[in-house]
Amino acid sequence: MDNSETLSPSTRLAVVLAGALQGVLCYAITWYIGYAKLPTDTLWLMCVIPATVVMTTTMSLAVTSFRKPFLWLALGMTGAAVAAMGGWLKWSVAGLESWSIRDEMLVFGFHLLLMTLFILPWLQRRLDPVPTTSFYSDFYQRNWHNALTLLVIFVSNGLFWLVLFLWAELFELIGIRFFDRLFFHSDGFISVATGVVSASAAVLTRVQVRLLLALQNLLTLIATGLLPLMAALALLFIGALPFVGFETISARISAAGLLTTLALLLLFLVTIVWHPQRQTLPYYAPLRGMIRLAVAIVPAYPVLAGWALWLRISQYGWSPERLYGVLITIVALVWAVGFCASVLIQRREPQQIHTYVIPATGLLSLVFLMLIHTPVLDPWRISVASHMARYQTGKITADRVSLHMLSHAGRKGREALQTLQNDPQFMSNPKRAREVKGLLAGSPRGAGQMTATMLEKAIQLAPGMPRPDSALWQAMLREQYRFESCSRAQRNCLLMPLDLNADGKPEAVLYQFTDRAIMAYTHTGTGWQHVGDGWTMPEGLTREELDRALQQGKVKPVVKPWADIEIFGERVDMLYGSGASLRRP
Template identity: 45%
Template sequence: NGTKENLSRALWGWLGLTFVVVLAMSGWLKWQVEAVEKWRLAELLWLYGLRLVLMAMLVLPWMQYQLHSQTGSARYPQFYLRLWHNVLTLFIVLVANGLFWLVLLLWSALFRLVGIRFFSTLFFETEAFIYVTIGLITALAVILARTQSRLVAAVQKLLTLIATGLLPVVSLLALLFIVTLPFTGLEAISARVSAAGLLSTLTLMLLLLVAIVNEPQKRVLPYPRVLRGMISASLCVAPIYMLLAGWALWVRIQQYGWTPDRLYGALTASVLLVWSFGYLIGLLRRGRDPGEWQGKVILSVSLLTLVILLLLASPVLDVWRISVNSHMARYHSGKITADQISLYMLDHSGKPGQEALKSLRDDEAFTQNRKRNRKLMTFLQRNKVSPTADDLARVVMIAPGSQKPDAAFWAFVKEQSYTDDSCLEPDACVLVSQDLNGDGQPEQVLYNFIVAESQVYGLKEGKWTQKAFARLPDGFSKTQLLHAIAGHQLDSAPKAWRDIIVDGKRLDVDYYNE
């Protein structure tokens, strides 16, 4: 009874700790994505979910060891077996869900052939059905994996045999490439954008295959002496690969600063460097059990990875903040010009990026260029609360001598234009009535000086439609427009290139650069 109470207390302790950690991570993510557009949230939530799955795979073996292992039993053999079992359970869950949803897809498609859309709506548009079905299939797959332990062990054995065949090939590749480098030079590595990623992938494959093949109960790798020597040699050069990857990554950081991808790459390279040096130390410790040392290395690497994943979901390793600060520091120090600022990167960097965009709005050196300012305002307006039709009617200036449009016009502008938000800025927009087709009915031309363009609207069968748009010249301002109107210098000109008429039918011709 005492043992059961202790296990129950430990289980609830682990669950409570997990709840607190996930709650804190979710709260931090929610705060970060408040400034992110809704259509991008799905991608961020998927990445967050994948991170949670990876963290679960790393922390579950530790929980299971504490809850189910006997006192004094070796930790690494239990960690190895439970990690294998958990990974294969996840694989079975994914396969089961994938096959089941393929059947439902076929089911709905067959009934759509005869005009019945009920099943398509039920399976793929009803959220309650989707959540319940995924949960049910996942639970059944987990039960299957837990009850059919021999089947899972057979799959593990099969994958271990495959890894046993791949390890010598990957080791040979690692040795051949390191021998080639002195003849090709390191400049080729630094010149490649993907160099660090390729070197890290090779090292990760090598280390993972060694961890899989070198099972805890085995004293030596199951190969002839020559192959064991080749694998040991490849493990000796693995740290060199990670040092080269780190160097290539650092060259890019010095050239272009930090980005989320480079930060992830640096953290991955750090973990692999620790892992590879751990294996190297194990090879140098002659006369001692290498399996025991490998267990310590892998357990340490798993904890290090778990800590890094936790820090990435906290303010400590906020990839958006680090990237934005690096980018803006390079701009303020003169390493990059205003034209080299990546507004796209800032817009995709959550709250830190939005704060940086707002700071650029007050930067005279940046906003003095009309084109740059137009792009900046486009990014800033995306994240503002959209104005109502009444707001536009109240704020937009009607040019002297122009007609005041009805409420339907403002409602149409609100629905059609993606730049109408900027009209709320002071002196941003002016509405001018001007007949542009000679039919005696003036069109409404909305000049937007923030985005440097004008939209032409006209009536067709009693309804407002958008007729055309035009780019405004650099530096063209509200003052210049009003001065032209006051001086009767606002006019229109017929186009030199004409449409084609064939047998009384008019062909609308769009001329290039005309």
């Protein structure tokens, strides 16, 4: 591993300068994007910035000498790979809103961080002048060092900005706002300062290896105390499962996530405690046997998680979350099977298998992360294809097609919406046709094309109610998002007259069964106005029961027994809780 002798003062200075240059570059690109009014999915933001940030991070944590050609080759290949993945992301998110693109960029950035951590140990060992330890021991230590370096960088940035916040607030007390504007309203300062602090923290961790080793030992001791607890949990759960039945797992939506988390946490703690310098676990024989038994049965958890995921996929198809779950479960299964083999086959020297299992698991994770940002495992491509295939094969009806999901699936989702637009069966429903046309036209809710005529056709009138004037439909269009689910075919929206204020003129009351809501409109001197809402329909009330109640005259207004309050002629609306109904005068 690197130490203060292998990282020269000139190299340290170069790393800090590279961090400052990265900050300047990020600021210049973001300024140019704003100046040129470029779209959110510009190549500058989705390719150039991620590629340069990853290259700078990799260089800061791996460089030992700038004279090594392999360093520049590795940095060039890394930058090209990140730029290519960013280019695919730009192609995929075409048509999304800017806030959705930002969410995708955050996910992309997190994945790049994980990729960097997985690839760094291999690159660092290749650039090490003279590796002095075995491969597995060196691989293990470098992973620890990189993870702790990342922790130090985050803590350093947090403390740095906390000090600057205190600085700015103190001077603002005496009327000087210069520092507040400089520190927190100057994009250039923020970018450069973050780059310099991060690079300085990286240099600090590379020249102070002993301090990191002390922190590593402390965390290892904590893991040593937690491992028996996790092993007991794993054994107790797997022992209780046959008595409660496997069906309980399939009934829980989060079952796969919980099972995989348990397996990964147990394997993670075992990896920390059973490090390369330790041939046996540091416990008494009973605890050691319990932990070995837990490691032997740990593959059952990824298998159960995979089964639970497969049930969900067979019922509802693929989604990005389910794809991520499957990939994580595969990684956990490989890791678990390897450790299980180490305690069953190589009982005396399990480290011989650990030497291959842990690096292989890291490489598998790296491959999956890279493929997610290519056409091979693109989550939205797979999800959209699965959803459309379920509709086209008749597994789901047209009403169950998720237009919301398709509208947030980027280019592939838009192509699917265009396919539905050309499907006569799907477009035969006016509500679906309106939503598809609205989404393709850029309306976020898909109801941008709704008109008063469409609304009148979608809402049924109660028996005996005269046809309302067009002014009522126009008033309702002000909140058209509340009527998107109204469909005459589904009979889920009913409009009826009911005098709610005892003035002899009936109000228009709409019952919306999809949202279980009631809306009241009254006619004033300026036209129809939305005056009230009810959000608690009687439990279990259906449209058929409401029709029967209307026929029997069981739908009527009820005067509230508790009054409002007036102070100096100004009325205060009182909202009474359920307790008021128990003490009526």
